[in-house]
Amino acid sequence: MTEGVSSRSPQADHERLPEEKxxxxxxxxxxxxxxxxxxxxxxxxxxxxxxxxxxxxxxxWSYELEADCTIPAEYILMLHFMDELDAALEAKxxxxxxxxxxxxxxxxxxxxxxxxxxxxxxxxxxxxxVGDDVDAPHMRAAREAILELGGAARANVFTRIxxxxxxxxxxxxxxxxxxxxxxxxxxFPVTIHKVSYWSRTVAVPLSxxxxxxxxxxxxxxxxxxxxxxxxxxxxxxxxxxxxxxNRAFLYLEEVxxxxxxxxxxxxxxxxxxxxxxWILDRLVGADGLGAIFPAIVNSYEALSVLGHxxxxxxxxxxxxxxxxxxxxxxxxxxxxxxVSPVWDTALASLAxxxxxxxxxxxxxxxxxxxxxxxxxxxxxxDWRIDRPHLRGGGWAFQFDNPYYPDxxxxxxxxxxxxxxxxxxxHRAIEHAAEWICGMQSSNGGWGAFDVDNTYEYLNEVPFAxxxxxxxxxxxDVTARCVTFxxxxxxxxxxxxxxxxxxxxxxEQTDDGCWYGRWxxxxxxxxxxxxxxxxxxxxxxxxxxxxxAVAWLKSVQQADGGWGETNDSYADPSLAGQGASSTSAQTAxxxxxxxxxxxxxxxxxxxxxxxxxxxxxxxGLWSDAEFNAPGFPRVFYLKYHGYSRYFPLWALARYRxxxxxxxxx
Numbered sequence: 060m061t062e063g064v065s066s067r068s069p070q071a072d073h074e075r076l077p078e079e080k081x082x083x084x085x086x087x088x089x090x091x092x093x094x095x096x097x098x099x100x101x102x103x104x105x106x107x108x109x110x111x112x113x114x115x116x117x118x119x120w121s122y123e124l125e126a127d128c129t130i131p132a133e134y135i136l137m138l139h140f141m142d143e144l145d146a147a148l149e150a151k152x153x154x155x156x157x158x159x160x161x162x163x164x165x166x167x168x169x170x171x172x173x174x175x176x177x178x179x180x181x182x183x184x185x186x187x188x189v190g191d192d193v194d195a196p197h198m199r200a201a202r203e204a205i206l207e208l209g210g211a212a213r214a215n216v217f218t219r220i221x222x223x224x225x226x227x228x229x230x231x232x233x234x235x236x237x238x239x240x241x242x243x244x245x246x247f248p249v250t251i252h253k254v255s256y257w258s259r260t261v262a263v264p265l266s267x268x269x270x271x272x273x274x275x276x277x278x279x280x281x282x283x284x285x286x287x288x289x290x291x292x293x294x295x296x297x298x299x300x301x302x303x304x305n306r307a308f309l310y311l312e313e314v315x316x317x318x319x320x321x322x323x324x325x326x327x328x329x330x331x332x333x334x335x336x337w338i339l340d341r342l343v344g345a346d347g348l349g350a351i352f353p354a355i356v357n358s359y360e361a362l363s364v365l366g367h368x369x370x371x372x373x374x375x376x377x378x379x380x381x382x383x384x385x386x387x388x389x390x391x392x393x394x395x396x397x398v399s400p401v402w403d404t405a406l407a408s409l410a411x412x413x414x415x416x417x418x419x420x421x422x423x424x425x426x427x428x429x430x431x432x433x434x435x436x437x438x439x440x441d442w443r444i445d446r447p448h449l450r451g452g453g454w455a456f457q458f459d460n461p462y463y464p465d466x467x468x469x470x471x472x473x474x475x476x477x478x479x480x481x482x483x484x485h486r487a488i489e490h491a492a493e494w495i496c497g498m499q500s501s502n503g504g505w506g507a508f509d510v511d512n513t514y515e516y517l518n519e520v521p522f523a524x525x526x527x528x529x530x531x532x533x534x535d536v537t538a539r540c541v542t543f544x545x546x547x548x549x550x551x552x553x554x555x556x557x558x559x560x561x562x563x564x565x566e567q568t569d570d571g572c573w574y575g576r577w578x579x580x581x582x583x584x585x586x587x588x589x590x591x592x593x594x595x596x597x598x599x600x601x602x603x604x605x606x607a608v609a610w611l612k613s614v615q616q617a618d619g620g621w622g623e624t625n626d627s628y629a630d631p632s633l634a635g636q637g638a639s640s641t642s643a644q645t646a647x648x649x650x651x652x653x654x655x656x657x658x659x660x661x662x663x664x665x666x667x668x669x670x671x672x673x674x675x676x677x678g679l680w681s682d683a684e685f686n687a688p689g690f691p692r693v694f695y696l697k698y699h700g701y702s703r704y705f706p707l708w709a710l711a712r713y714r715x716x717x718x719x720x721x722x723x
Contacts, residue, residue, distance in 0.1 A: 089628050102671060102720055105678030106707045107414050109408060113703065117250050118429035120407040121400035121458075121699030123386055125393065126689065127154050128166045129178045130352055132185035132395045134381075136221060137356050139188050141363060142276035143521040148385075149189045151392035158391065164200030165208075169685035169695040171638075176208040177215040182285075184225075184283050193285065195701050202285060211286040212294045216524050217353075219297070224360075225275045227282055228291040234298075234521035235312045236262065236268040236348045239322060239330045240270060241337060245444070252444055253517060255530035256463050256508040259441065260341070260349030262499050262522070264357035270327065273364045303573035312521055335365055342373050343438075347380030352396045353378050396689065396696070403456050403700045405471040410708035412479050413715070427479055430454065430472050435464045435615070442498070445510045452487075452494030465507045466669055467577060468497050470539040477547055492547055493539050496555050501556035504532025504566075507577070527690035534566045534584045535574035538591035545594035558597060563588055564603060571606030572634055577643070578687045580627045581634040585611065586647035586654075593654035603709045604655045610635065611648050612662045617664030620645040620673075622684070628691040642680035643701035645669055648708035653709075658716040661704060667713050670706050671722045680706050 071085050103523035114120055131152045137145055142292045161167055165174030166182045170671035183201045205211065211222065213233070222228045232301070239493040241263065243250035267273075313602050339357050341348050359377040384395045408426050411419075436451040438461040442450070453464030454472045469551045473491035500511045512530040517523060541559040544552040566573055567588075568581075575584030585607050592600050613635075615621055620640025627633040649666045657663055673680060680702040714720055 065349075073651045084500075090230065090508040091323070102674060102678075103414065103707070103710060103714065104555050106674065106710070107411065109678035110411065110703055110707060111419055113317070114407075114422055114426065118404075118425035119400045120403040120426065120700065120704075121398060122403050122698065122703070124275055124395045124397060124399050124711050125386075125685075125697040125699065126396045127175075127178055127685075127695060128159050128182050129513045129694075130396050131155055131393045132178075132181040133221075133352070133356060134179065134385075135185035135188055136225075136275075137360065137381075139279070139281075140224065140275040140360055140565065142278045144278065144293070147305060151387060151390065152394070153186055153191065155391040155393045156186060157191075158203065160197055164197075164202075164204035166201075168693070169697075170683055172625065174204050176205060176211075176213050177218040179205050180210075180211045180214045180218050180283070180286060181221065183286065184222075184281075184363075184713075186555035187283060187621065188279070188281050197367060199670040205286050205303055206288060211283065211289040212288070212291065212297065216522055220247060220265065220269065222283075224273055225277055225282070227284070227294075228294075230269075230272055232294065232297040233292065234320075235315055236266045236269045236522055237315070237319065237322070237330075238266040238334050239326060240266060241330055242326070245617075249517065249520065253514045255512055256349065256441060257351060257354070257530075258528045260351065260354035261338055261357060262461075264348070264354065264361035267331060267334055267361040268357065268364060270331070271364060272321070273360070298521050301524075302519055302601045302656065304516060308520045311496045331365070335362070335427045338362065339373055341462050342376050344457075344461050345376065345380065346383070346398070346457045346459045346650055347377050349463060350380070350397055350455070350457040352381075352384060352394065355384075357493065358563070388701065397701070398457050400458055401430065401433065401468050403698075403704075404710075405468065407473045407700065408475040408479065409471070410704040410711065413708050414711040415715070423479060423482075427476055427484065431476065431484055434472075435492060436490060438462070440464060442509060446707045447498055449497035450490065450493060452490030452492075453498075454491075463508060464494075466505050467507050467536045467539060470495055472541045474543045474546065475540070477543065488547065492544065492552070495544065496552065499540070499555055500532045502532060503560075503562035504534075504537040506532045507536055520622070525690055527693060532562065534563055534573040535577055536563055536577050536586040537566075538573075538584075538587035541591040542587075545591070545596075549595070558593060559591070560597070560600060563591065564600075566604070568631075570634065571603075571608075571610035573607075576688070576691070578647075579625055579685070580688075581624055581631075582611075582621055582623050582644045582647050582651075583687075589651040589654040593656075608652060608657060609654045611651060612660075615648070615662050615665065616640050619667075619669035621648040621666070625685060625688065625695055628688060638684060640669060641682040641684055641686065641702070642670060642673060642706045643682055643686050646705035649709040649713060653712055653716060658713075658718060663713065664718065667710060667718055667720060668722065670710055671720050674706070679703050 134380045135149055135152055163174050165179040167173055168175050172460055216234055220233045223230050223233045240251055348358040362373055375703050386393050404426050408423055411423050435453050440462045453469040455464045456468050466674055469491050473488055476488050498510055499505055505510050509530045517528050518526050537559050541556055544556055572581040573584035589607055592604050618640050621644045622638040622640040623644055624633055624636050624637030626637055645666050649663055652663045679705050682702040685697040686701050687696045687698055689696050
C-alpha cells in the first residue's frame with residue numbers, strides 16, 4: 060500500500076523491513092470471497108456500516124463498560140464520604156440501582172446471578188443515603204435477603220472497610236493493611252511489588268485510610284445497623300478460616316496489630332509521606348490512579364484525608380477522572396469501572412479488516428493511527444521494576460494510563476496493525492514484539508500486566524478474600540501473544556512461541572477446552588488458543604485442536620448458537636453452557652472452529668444461521684449477558700462493544716472461507 064503512508068521512517072529503528080503483507084482490506088479480485096447474494100451482502104454491509112458509525116471523530120471506538128451495581132453504589136458512598144452531595148446525580152444512580160434488584164430482594168454480580176451479600180449491602184446503604192425509606196417494599200426485601208445470607212458481617216473485606224470508614228463496624232473487623240507496607244523491599248514475602256497492578260493501586264491509598272482510621276464525613280449521619288444479625292461490637296467471626304496458611308496469616312496479623320502502636324510512633328509519618336508520593340507520582344494521566352474506579356476513589360479519599368484541598372492538582376485530576384466514568388441518561392445513571400477505548404479500537408479494527416474488501420479503508424487507518432500514537436515507549440511504569448532494561452512498546456487499556464500498559468491489549472493492537480498494513484506500522488509493531496517477548500514469564504506464559512506474578516500464597520492473606528490479588532500467566536493472554544508473534548515471524552520468535560505453546564498444552568482441560576481469564580469463559584479461552592494454534596500451523600499440535608473442536612460441538616445449543624454462564628467460574632462442570640446463546644460467544648466459537656480448519660462443518664453453518672437470524676434491523680446484535688470477569692467469582696463486566704464487532708468478524712471470515720449467510 061502506498062497511499063496515505065505515514066511520514067515516519069521505519070528504517071529509523073530497523074534496517075531490515077519484514078516482507079510486506081497485502082492489507083486485508085485491499086484483497087485482490089482473485090483472493091476475494093465467493094460472490095454472494097444481495098441479502099448476504101446487505102447483511103454484512105449493514106453490520107459494517109453500523110460499526111463504522113460508532114467510530115469517534117478522533118478515530119477510536121469506545122463503548123460502554125458496565126459492571127455490577129457495586130460501582131454506582133460506591134459512587135454514592137464516595138459522595139457522602141467526601142460530603143460532596145449531588146441530589147440530581149444521586150437520584151439517577153438510585154433509579155439505576157432500584158431497577159436491577161432481583162426477585163429475591165438482593166443484587167447479583169451479573170444479570171441472572173444469585174444475590175451477592177457484599178454488593179447488596181453497598182447498594183442498600185447507598186439507597187438509604189439518598190433517602191429511600193427503610194420500610195419501603197424494595198428496602199425491606201433487600202434487608203431480608205441480606206440477613207438471610209448472614210448479614211453485613213459476612214460481606215467481603217472491601218465492603219467491611221467501607222463500613223469501618225462509615226463507623227458501622229469496629230476496625231478490628233477489617234484486615235490489617237498498614238501503610239508501612241510501602242517500605243517492604245522486593246525480597247520480603249508480603250510487598251506491594253508482589254501483587255498485581257490493580258491490587259497495588261487499590262491497596263496503597265487504602266492503606267492510608269485504614270492506618271489513619273479515617274472517618275467518612277457522612278453529613279446525614281446515616282447508618283445500617285439493621286443489617287447485622289448481632290451487634291458489630293459483639294461479632295467474633297469477622298475472618299472465617301479458609302485454609303491452614305490463611306490461619307497462619309491470621310495469627311501473624313494478630314501479632315502485628317499488637318506491635319502496631321510502637322511501629323506507628325516511629326515510622327508512620329514517614330510511611331504516609333512515601334505512600335502519598337507514590338500516589339502522586341502515578342497521577343500522570345488524565346484517567347486517575349491506575350485508571351480504575353476503586354483505585355481512583357481510594358486515592359481521592361486518601362489525599363483528602365491527608366489535607367489536599369479540592370483545587371489541588373491531584374484532586375482535580377482524580378475528580379475529573381471519576382466524572383468521566385459516569386454514563387448519565389435522562390432517568391438513570393451508572394458508573395463504569397474504567398473505559399476500554401484501546402481494546403475496543405483494536406477489536407473493531409480486526410473485525411473491519413476481516414470484512415476487508417468493502418470496508419472503509421480510511422476509517423480503519425484512522426483508528427489504527429490513533430492506536431499507533433498511543434504506544435508507550437519511554438514512559439515510566441511499574442512493569443519496569445522487574446524488567447528495568449526492557450524498552451517500552453506496550454499499550455494501556457484506557458485513554459491515558461501510562462504507568463500500566465498491558466500485554467493483552469498490546470498483542471491485540473499489534474495484531475491489528477500487522478494485519479492491516481505491516482509497512483505503515485512497522486516501527487510500532489517491532490517495538491510491541493520486543494516488549495511482549497520481554498514480558499514472557501518463566502513458565503512460558505504471559506500475564507496481563509506483570510512478569511512471574513505467581514506468589515499464590517498471597518491469596519491467603521486476610522485482605523485477599525476475593526482470591527484475585529495476583530496476575531499470573533493465563534491461556535487467553537498467552538494465546539494472543541503467540542498469535543501475534545507467529546503471524547509476524549515464526550522463525551524469528553521460534554523460542555518464545557515454543558515456550559508459549561508448551562504452556563498452553565499444559566493448560567488444556569481434560570474436556571479439551573481452555574479457561575478464559577479475561578472473557579467468559581471456556582468459550583473465550585478456547586477461541587483464543589485455537590487462533591494461536593492456527594497461526595503457528597504446527598501439525599504436532601493437531602491433537603489439541605481436535606479435542607477442542609469436539610468440545611465446542613458438544614456444547615453448541617439447539618438454536619445453533621453458543622452461550623456460557625458466568626457460573627462456570629465457580630463450577631467448571633458448566634463450561635460452555637448454562638446460559639442462552641449470545642452473539643459474542645457464538646462468534647468466538649465460530650472463529651475457533653474456522654481456526655481449526657472446519658469451514659464446511661454443519662456446526663459452523665448453524666452458528667452462522669443463528670447470527671443471521673438474530674441480527675437486528677440496525678445491523679447490529681444485542682446481548683443482555685455480562686461477558687467478561689474483572690475478577691472471576693467476585694466481579695463481572697459487560698463490554699457493550701462485544702455484540703457489535705465480534706459477530707461481524709465471525710460472519711466476515713465465514714463468508715471469506717466460502718460459507719453461506721442465508722437465514723433459516
